[in-house]
Amino acid sequence: MKLFKLIPIFFCFVSFSQNKTDSIALKSIYNYYLTKSKCYSNLEYLSTKIGGRLSGSPQAAQAVIWAKKAMYEAGADTVILQPCMVPHWVRGKKEKCNLTSAKLKINKPLNCVALGNCVGTGPKGISASIIEVKSFEELEKLGAEKIKGKIVFYNVFFDQTHVRTGSAYGETVKYRGKGASYAAKYGAVGSIVRSMTSVADDEAHTGNMNYDTTISKIKVPTLAISYKAADLLSESLKKDADLKVYIETDCKTLPDELSYNVVGQITGSEKPNEFIIAGGHLDSWDNGQGAHDDGTGVVQSIEILTVYKTLGVKPKHSIRAVAFMNEENGLAGGDAYAKFAKEKNEKHISALETDAGGFTPRGFGVDTTFGLYNLVSKWKSLFAPYFVERIEKGGGGADLIALEKLNVPCIGFEPDTQRYFDIHHTAQDTFDKVHKRELELGSAAIGALIYLLDKYQ
Amino acid sequence: MKLFKLIPIFFCFVSFSQNKTDSIALKSIYNYYLTKSKCYSNLEYLSTKIGGRLSGSPQAAQAVIWAKKAMYEAGADTVILQPCMVPHWVRGKKEKCNLTSAKLKINKPLNCVALGNCVGTGPKGISASIIEVKSFEELEKLGAEKIKGKIVFYNVFFDQTHVRTGSAYGETVKYRGKGASYAAKYGAVGSIVRSMTSVADDEAHTGNMNYDTTISKIKVPTLAISYKAADLLSESLKKDADLKVYIETDCKTLPDELSYNVVGQITGSEKPNEFIIAGGHLDSWDNGQGAHDDGTGVVQSIEILTVYKTLGVKPKHSIRAVAFMNEENGLAGGDAYAKFAKEKNEKHISALETDAGGFTPRGFGVDTTFGLYNLVSKWKSLFAPYFVERIEKGGGGADLIALEKLNVPCIGFEPDTQRYFDIHHTAQDTFDKVHKRELELGSAAIGALIYLLDKYQ
Numbered sequence: 001m002k003l004f005k006l007i008p009i010f011f012c013f014v015s016f017s018q019n020k021t022d023s024i025a026l027k028s029i030y031n032y033y034l035t036k037s038k039c040y041s042n043l044e045y046l047s048t049k050i051g052g053r054l055s056g057s058p059q060a061a062q063a064v065i066w067a068k069k070a071m072y073e074a075g076a077d078t079v080i081l082q083p084c085m086v087p088h089w090v091r092g093k094k095e096k097c098n099l100t101s102a103k104l105k106i107n108k109p110l111n112c113v114a115l116g117n118c119v120g121t122g123p124k125g126i127s128a129s130i131i132e133v134k135s136f137e138e139l140e141k142l143g144a145e146k147i148k149g150k151i152v153f154y155n156v157f158f159d160q161t162h163v164r165t166g167s168a169y170g171e172t173v174k175y176r177g178k179g180a181s182y183a184a185k186y187g188a189v190g191s192i193v194r195s196m197t198s199v200a201d202d203e204a205h206t207g208n209m210n211y212d213t214t215i216s217k218i219k220v221p222t223l224a225i226s227y228k229a230a231d232l233l234s235e236s237l238k239k240d241a242d243l244k245v246y247i248e249t250d251c252k253t254l255p256d257e258l259s260y261n262v263v264g265q266i267t268g269s270e271k272p273n274e275f276i277i278a279g280g281h282l283d284s285w286d287n288g289q290g291a292h293d294d295g296t297g298v299v300q301s302i303e304i305l306t307v308y309k310t311l312g313v314k315p316k317h318s319i320r321a322v323a324f325m326n327e328e329n330g331l332a333g334g335d336a337y338a339k340f341a342k343e344k345n346e347k348h349i350s351a352l353e354t355d356a357g358g359f360t361p362r363g364f365g366v367d368t369t370f371g372l373y374n375l376v377s378k379w380k381s382l383f384a385p386y387f388v389e390r391i392e393k394g395g396g397g398a399d400l401i402a403l404e405k406l407n408v409p410c411i412g413f414e415p416d417t418q419r420y421f422d423i424h425h426t427a428q429d430t431f432d433k434v435h436k437r438e439l440e441l442g443s444a445a446i447g448a449l450i451y452l453l454d455k456y457q
Numbered sequence: 458m459k460l461f462k463l464i465p466i467f468f469c470f471v472s473f474s475q476n477k478t479d480s481i482a483l484k485s486i487y488n489y490y491l492t493k494s495k496c497y498s499n500l501e502y503l504s505t506k507i508g509g510r511l512s513g514s515p516q517a518a519q520a521v522i523w524a525k526k527a528m529y530e531a532g533a534d535t536v537i538l539q540p541c542m543v544p545h546w547v548r549g550k551k552e553k554c555n556l557t558s559a560k561l562k563i564n565k566p567l568n569c570v571a572l573g574n575c576v577g578t579g580p581k582g583i584s585a586s587i588i589e590v591k592s593f594e595e596l597e598k599l600g601a602e603k604i605k606g607k608i609v610f611y612n613v614f615f616d617q618t619h620v621r622t623g624s625a626y627g628e629t630v631k632y633r634g635k636g637a638s639y640a641a642k643y644g645a646v647g648s649i650v651r652s653m654t655s656v657a658d659d660e661a662h663t664g665n666m667n668y669d670t671t672i673s674k675i676k677v678p679t680l681a682i683s684y685k686a687a688d689l690l691s692e693s694l695k696k697d698a699d700l701k702v703y704i705e706t707d708c709k710t711l712p713d714e715l716s717y718n719v720v721g722q723i724t725g726s727e728k729p730n731e732f733i734i735a736g737g738h739l740d741s742w743d744n745g746q747g748a749h750d751d752g753t754g755v756v757q758s759i760e761i762l763t764v765y766k767t768l769g770v771k772p773k774h775s776i777r778a779v780a781f782m783n784e785e786n787g788l789a790g791g792d793a794y795a796k797f798a799k800e801k802n803e804k805h806i807s808a809l810e811t812d813a814g815g816f817t818p819r820g821f822g823v824d825t826t827f828g829l830y831n832l833v834s835k836w837k838s839l840f841a842p843y844f845v846e847r848i849e850k851g852g853g854g855a856d857l858i859a860l861e862k863l864n865v866p867c868i869g870f871e872p873d874t875q876r877y878f879d880i881h882h883t884a885q886d887t888f889d890k891v892h893k894r895e896l897e898l899g900s901a902a903i904g905a906l907i908y909l910l911d912k913y914q
Contacts, residue, residue: 030618030620035617198894437655
């Protein structure tokens with residue numbers, strides 16, 4: 001009986017003491033990130049000196065060189081450039097979208113941005129009547145007779161009742177992605193989409209689209225207009241169904257380019273062929289600075305490498321910061337990373353992505369496979385003092401899809417979502433929109449999680 | 458045995474069903490606040506049409522009239538103006554603070570703002586050498602010999618390692634509050650304080666100070682300089698200990714003015730003499746628009762009145778939105794509210810204050826007295842879908858101090874704190890710094906809590 005009683009007490013003691021050791025380590029990690037971290041100055045360089053860096057662009061190539069240097073400076077013992085071929089879409093001249101109605105005496109430019117991967121109109125542009133729809137079902141009901149020769153206007157709002165703004169994005173993004181192909185199916189000459197945004201302003205939001213040849217073989221030009229422009233267009237249509245919109249875009253897809261993932265590593269002291277990674281994507285849309293999307297994720301990932309020097313410890317497993325290439329329009333980097341991991345027989349025991357902006361952390365979404373969720377859930381009390389409360393089931397990121405297929409348990413970092421879609425894929429996604437402490441708190445949360453994963457996995 | 462087994466099952470069923478009813482009510486409340494609430498447009502009016510509204514000012518008087526109207530519009534059946542005498546301090550002409558050093562060839566204005574309640578220098582200003590200290594202890598050690606005739610410069614930074622920025626504020630605000638009196642005690646002719654801020658920018662932060670006659674009977678002028686100005690002053694002092702600073706302020710304290718708390722009520726259907734209140738403060742500093750501090754709290758409090766119409770229910774208890782007067786420099790409104798409550802024998806069963814900015818909600822701090830914390834803790838799962846996770850022990854607000862003394866259990870609303878002290882008490886506390894959805898989510902959290910308190914208290 002005595003023995004049975006002693007065992008739990010002994011375990012309690014170990015557990016308590018362990019928890020205290022970890023608490024002290026987390027406090028050190030947070031103190032470092034909130035006072036000495038370089039993530040903010042790194043982000044300033046990436047956003048303002050390099051700027052928007054779409055795959056295949058000279059800026060993306062500069063970002064690769066910069067990331068390699070930044071990873072060595074952060075403490076990587078090895079930096080690997082993983083080659084991958086990426087699409088090379090170029091916007092060309094600034095897009096035009098003009099609303100004219102003789103009846104309403106309107107001749108007004110609408111703030112617009114062409115969607116990534118789309119074809120251009122050529123210099124003569126396209127002028128056509130507008131048919132407004134709220135869904136693909138409505139488009140189908142209207143049919144070719146009412147759509148042919150027109151521009152389809154997908155006027156779909158974000159559902160503001162979602163607390164996570166990402167849920168509203170998830171519901172509406174299909175009109176950006178497949179709207180042009182569905183429009184072309186019924187003979188439309190182009191498509192326009194209301195910007196995917198939770199704020200009623202005049203910014204146009206770009207993003208990727210794909211011509212789905214199973215829907216239509218015809219590629220028509222497509223662009224997004226701002227929330228306010230969409231309001232004006234919709235209101236004007238009610239008063240003049242025959243109004244015209246002129247669109248002119250200069251986009252082209254050039255041959256694929258060679259690019260790279262940048263992988264900074266601190267080699268593990270005990271299990272060097274077992275890997276824990278944190279990544280963001282290095283490419284960004286060309287119309288902004290790619291600050292929140294995903295400069296913040298890149299600098300937060302690089303910053304995990306600094307934890308070990310700070311604490312004066314060596315990781316057991318190999319720790320990698322990954323700057324993935326081509327998340328925005330192709331996922332070539334994510335695919336290449338998984339391909340190399342498989343070829344080299346690298347065992348990945350966990351992978352985290354940070355690609356939701358550099359806002360105040362709320363928590364992590366964690367895969368339930370291989371017990372990872374159960375493990376991370378045990379650390380709730382360790383993270384509570386830092387306001388990182390939500391350990392939810394299921395997580396990852398677009399760059400990790402290919403790794404997930406190799407059974408790697410994944411984690412998605414979740415910051416506050418309220419302001420993300422105000423600036424997402426716009427000219428406003430600039431360095432000044434990132435708050436230093438919010439960014440650092442995210443870095444600290446991720447750094448602390450990677451530290452614990454290495455210790456306990 | 459069967460009976461014993463049945464009882465828990467029956468309880469489970471009731472509890473589950475109750476929880477479901479409450480979940481549905483909360484969803485309705487949130488849907489309303491995220492799509493139809495007027496809190497954002499109300500805030501726009503209060504911030505941009507009325508603007509900064511220090512107690513005793515014409516703007517504060519306008520705000521009283523506005524709040525009364527807004528409360529009726531929100532659904533109050535009664536709006537009471539509670540009179541209170543408030544201090545009437547005026548800033549006068551824009552302050553000046555100038556750094557000169559012949560040795561360093563510097564003659565540079567420093568961004569500055571006089572502290573509320575302080576005396577002016579008169580039009581001739583004061584020019585003196587500077588003695589920099591990091592604490593009152595250091596000041597005491599230096600003693601009168603080294604301080605006499607100089608201006609004391611309290612160069613104390615926010616401790617950035619706190620996750621809650623309010624903790625750093627709590628540590629440093631004493632230099633703003635009592636710094637002038639301690640400086641005068643040792644013969645200084647004035648005092649300057651590094652702005653209470655977590656961001657390294659050029660904004661000067663005002664706030665209240667008090668001449669503590671138990672420390673010194675002499676009143677010397679005092680002002681705050683920006684973070685960057687404090688850096689420059691401190692760096693310059695290292696190179697030229699004899700540099701001079703000129704300060705000129707035009708502040709005056711005029712006779713007390715009559716002002717009001719504005720109290721909007723929906724009278725309870727079952728217990729009309731039992732009150733549940735939510736309040737913010739109507740007054741604000743004069744140098745900004747008082748948007749986050751505390752326009753957001755006022756409009757969020759007013760907005761609780763709309764819940765009942767929305768849900769089509771009547772509250773059991775009397776529900777009050779309170780716009781307190783004079784939180785910033787006197788608490789006359791909070792004192793008056795408690796005095797009236799006592800005189801009229803009004804039973805207050807809970808009181809909430811929202812005075813920490815209109816940022817994304819994190820939770821509530823709840824008094825442990827009279828079981829309130831235990832009650833609110835039961836609703837954690839109801840609030841979890843809305844990312845309102847932290848129900849912590851202890852809460853309230855400055856305007857509720859007098860009510861707490863009457864044993865009213867109090868609650869403080871806690872939004873995210875990261876950006877609050879960037880703009881707190883500065884010219885940058887303007888409407889454009891408030892995010893619509895963040896504000897609305899705060900309103901919804903408060904509205905939902907008041908709804909549950911009325912139902913279950």
